[in-house]
Amino acid sequence: xxxxxxxxxxxxxxxxxxxxxxxxxxxxxxxxxxxxxxxxxxxxxxxxxxxxxxxxxxxxxxxxxxxxxxxxxxxxxxxxxxxxxxxxxxxxxxxxxxxxxxxxxxxxxxxxxxxxxxxxxxxxxxxxxxxxxxxxxxxxxxxxxxxxxxxxxxxxxxxxxxxxxxxxxxxxxxxxxxxxxxxxxxxxxxxxxxxxxxxxxxxxxxxxxxxxxxxxxxxxxxxxxxxxxxxxxxxxxxxxxxxxxxxxxxxxxxxxxxxxxxxxxxxxxxxxxxxxxxxxxxxxxxxxxxxxxxxxxxxxxxxxxxxxxxxxxxxxxxxxxxxxxxxxxxxxxxxxxxxxxxxxxxxxxxxxxxxxxxxxxxxxxxxxxxxxxxxxxxxxxxxxxxxxxxxxxxxxxxxxxxxxxxxxxxxxxxxxxxxxxxxxxxxxxxxxxxxxxxxxxxxxxxxxxxxxxxxxxxxxxxxxxxxxxxxxxxxxxxxxxxxxxxxxxxxxxxxxxxxxxxxxxxxxxxxxxxxxxxxxxxxxxxxxxxxxxxxxxxxxxxxxxxxxxxxxxxxxxxxxxxxxxxxxxxxxxxxxxxxxxxxxxxx
Amino acid sequence: xxxxxxxxxxxxxxxxxxxxxxxxxxxxxxxxxxxxxxxxxxxxxxxxxxxxxxxxxxxxxxxxxxxxxxxxxxxxxxxxxxxxxxxxxxxxxxxxxxxxxxxxxxxxxxxxxxxxxxxxxxxxxxxxxxxxxxxxxxxxxxxxxxxxxxxxxxxxxxxxxxxxxxxxxxxxxxxxxxxxxxxxxxxxxxxxxxxxxxxxxxxxxxxxxxxxxxxxxxxxxxxxxxxxxxxxxxxxxxxxxxxxxxxxxxxxxxxxxxxxxxxxxxxxxxxxxxxxxxxxxxxxxxxxxxxxxxxxxxxxxxxxxxxxxxxxxxxxxxxxxxxxxxxxxxxxxxxxxxxx
Numbered sequence: 001x002x003x004x005x006x007x008x009x010x011x012x013x014x015x016x017x018x019x020x021x022x023x024x025x026x027x028x029x030x031x032x033x034x035x036x037x038x039x040x041x042x043x044x045x046x047x048x049x050x051x052x053x054x055x056x057x058x059x060x061x062x063x064x065x066x067x068x069x070x071x072x073x074x075x076x077x078x079x080x081x082x083x084x085x086x087x088x089x090x091x092x093x094x095x096x097x098x099x100x101x102x103x104x105x106x107x108x109x110x111x112x113x114x115x116x117x118x119x120x121x122x123x124x125x126x127x128x129x130x131x132x133x134x135x136x137x138x139x140x141x142x143x144x145x146x147x148x149x150x151x152x153x154x155x156x157x158x159x160x161x162x163x164x165x166x167x168x169x170x171x172x173x174x175x176x177x178x179x180x181x182x183x184x185x186x187x188x189x190x191x192x193x194x195x196x197x198x199x200x201x202x203x204x205x206x207x208x209x210x211x212x213x214x215x216x217x218x219x220x221x222x223x224x225x226x227x228x229x230x231x232x233x234x235x236x237x238x239x240x241x242x243x244x245x246x247x248x249x250x251x252x253x254x255x256x257x258x259x260x261x262x263x264x265x266x267x268x269x270x271x272x273x274x275x276x277x278x279x280x281x282x283x284x285x286x287x288x289x290x291x292x293x294x295x296x297x298x299x300x301x302x303x304x305x306x307x308x309x310x311x312x313x314x315x316x317x318x319x320x321x322x323x324x325x326x327x328x329x330x331x332x333x334x335x336x337x338x339x340x341x342x343x344x345x346x347x348x349x350x351x352x353x354x355x356x357x358x359x360x361x362x363x364x365x366x367x368x369x370x371x372x373x374x375x376x377x378x379x380x381x382x383x384x385x386x387x388x389x390x391x392x393x394x395x396x397x398x399x400x401x402x403x404x405x406x407x408x409x410x411x412x413x414x415x416x417x418x419x420x421x422x423x424x425x426x427x428x429x430x431x432x433x434x435x436x437x438x439x440x441x442x443x444x445x446x447x448x449x450x451x452x453x454x455x456x457x458x459x460x461x462x463x464x465x466x467x468x469x470x471x472x473x474x475x476x477x478x479x480x481x482x483x484x485x486x487x488x489x490x491x492x493x494x495x496x497x498x499x500x501x502x503x504x505x506x507x508x509x510x511x512x513x514x515x516x517x518x519x520x521x522x523x524x525x526x527x528x529x530x531x532x533x534x535x536x537x538x539x540x541x542x543x544x545x546x547x548x549x550x551x552x553x554x555x556x557x558x559x560x561x562x563x564x565x566x567x568x569x570x571x572x573x574x575x576x577x578x579x580x581x582x583x584x585x586x587x
Numbered sequence: 588x589x590x591x592x593x594x595x596x597x598x599x600x601x602x603x604x605x606x607x608x609x610x611x612x613x614x615x616x617x618x619x620x621x622x623x624x625x626x627x628x629x630x631x632x633x634x635x636x637x638x639x640x641x642x643x644x645x646x647x648x649x650x651x652x653x654x655x656x657x658x659x660x661x662x663x664x665x666x667x668x669x670x671x672x673x674x675x676x677x678x679x680x681x682x683x684x685x686x687x688x689x690x691x692x693x694x695x696x697x698x699x700x701x702x703x704x705x706x707x708x709x710x711x712x713x714x715x716x717x718x719x720x721x722x723x724x725x726x727x728x729x730x731x732x733x734x735x736x737x738x739x740x741x742x743x744x745x746x747x748x749x750x751x752x753x754x755x756x757x758x759x760x761x762x763x764x765x766x767x768x769x770x771x772x773x774x775x776x777x778x779x780x781x782x783x784x785x786x787x788x789x790x791x792x793x794x795x796x797x798x799x800x801x802x803x804x805x806x807x808x809x810x811x812x813x814x815x816x817x818x819x820x821x822x823x824x825x826x827x828x829x830x831x832x833x834x835x836x837x838x839x840x841x842x843x844x845x846x847x848x849x850x851x852x853x854x855x856x857x858x859x860x861x862x863x864x865x866x867x868x869x870x871x872x873x874x875x876x877x878x879x880x881x882x883x884x885x886x887x888x889x890x891x892x893x894x895x896x897x898x899x900x901x902x903x904x905x906x907x908x909x910x911x912x913x914x915x916x917x918x919x920x921x922x923x924x925x926x927x
Contacts (some may be wrong), residue, residue: 052735099915105874107915109738110867123903239742282755289747293740297728432747
């Protein structure tokens, strides 16, 4: 067993025995820290997805009130009511996520903030049911089939067992298909959609997961305290949990635990000191606010990296064995795979593309060239569904272009002119993103590690793709450590992992060394022999002329020439576009 | 019945105008700096409590914040001392001069026993610079951070400033005099003069901002920074200064709205946060970038607030904040129409 795993077991054992050795006063504090840690872990995942909620306290409240009120009124086993209230919270979160996460711009913090205030004011105002601001007592303890859990130490142990399971699940998730996709959400939305990730749905899932953890924590809280009132679920709690997630750091669920323990201890210490000075009111918020700002300014990755420095590196998941089955294509030069009809797009006053018609047949290798600003990358974005044309239509296998995250499922993959690799993932994990659409395992299978066989095949596919482009030695390295040329080749490997029938390459040779260019040409020839259709945008004319069968020349948004490389090279309009001079005369 | 409706309408419009100044601040800050400023409401509190102190003849506690902030500024620039002592000396002298000026005008105003409107001007001069200081401490060091990071930072600022407000002014509420006491009967409805003052100030502020943005070079530079930060930088516009200016103006607008609002409710250390959030709910209608739509949004918020306060007062906040859901749904349907 790896050292890291043994360390994790040892630390878990300490957390699980702590409730039995601590003095009884500290058992309660320790249990509270565990409850907040659970909420903070959910927030850590949300931060990893580039989102933030300012209403986690309210989700705790919904879980707590839902379970407490039903159990108190109907005498049902509280474990049942807890499951019900957590499910109800998940529905509410899905609704909020659906309304806000489809929108461009950042509405989630505002929406959760507003929702949090609204919900707490309902708890306070709905006096007949909730007991209003003074709360309700006689909440039943946690129970199933009449067995009640009333022992504080055992309860604290239970809470920490759940926290540790959450940390374990999150670390499994991080190395799973869904985890790799979550890592793209913060900065690489377009790339993720090109490889089949429905980023909106995934964002909603992550948000719902964070709300579920908060609701579970709220339920555990209320059945431990056996008293429910609005104040523990106020905005202050949401902010406190946010600080915990930020202090611990967004890199790992363990950060949430560290943040919760740090902040809970700090709060007790501060309140003690302030009380000795004779201060009244929540003056510790001044310090908390400053901690939050300073952490983000100076240590945006939180405390976890300082701890992780002393730990051995986690073992990567195995990439042995066979890859996923590949599509075998037959030669069929008549089949039109991609057809562009009268494509035009306008950005404000700029007509970036105008009446572009183009066809790609199976197995063709077409070069798309033109001076800078001719509209090549814009055309790529339209073909891959990231931009919608003002006029005209794109037909993929004679059907209308589907939503951008479904395009790869129809066999089209691409690379990006500006390298879009996720720095938080290793090289092989980035390549594995290419095979996202070819596999199934979802959020829950990743969380409970039920995806091992499939994940291994995905990683094997990624390893084979890396071997093909000659980068197998770099598989386990951090992506950012590669030079730019190699990063471009990783982009190609990722597209290969998607098993494409059509491959769009946007300036793959820019910044490549000579030997790397030779590898690129070899890979392209190999793909051509496998009847993969390739559309290549490239400025290296020697490479383009040596590879492609047909050239399309774009200038100022229009196609000015088309044909075999030798014909195009002699075309006066093309020469004028590249070398300047009077284009009108040439045309 | 009609009387009640009219009364609610006037009340709602008055509230709406106060929130409008907030929405104006929020849009200004967001467009120029990409900061979704959760802490914007705290300037409302600072404005109101500073005015309350001045009207009761006390040195306002805001001076502690101002002088403390200036000191922190000097300390943070400490690394410059060795490299460039002239610049450092200028910073120190500037900070000392600013602090001395602030104390002097406050003492002068208290000695002269200025009328309410004069005291408002003094309070404004004390509160608005705090916006620049907070910009210097929180946004300036990391200008290219993501929106999420700025949201979280502004939560931290809001917590700290509210805590400092509690430390300085305590938890007790303060009464603030209106600009002019009394009011006038218009038909069946009594309208306090303060409501007119709010209307006039809101119109002057909005008009002033419009004229400033459209007809002055600095205003145009501000607009350019809002539209395209990098492009503006390439044109030689100091975008950092533009950000500081946006924070200054936003702090000023919010402080004014606090001073106008305080006589209608009572001022305490918690009052700002909620006002700021209601500005947000309205501002969300314009996506935090569109001034006219944001104004429409805050007017709806104001009207809904006074109606729900009358119909179901315990649920007022719940109703007002739930309004965000239909507003966001409306925005996403518009987004669909735009075809993105």
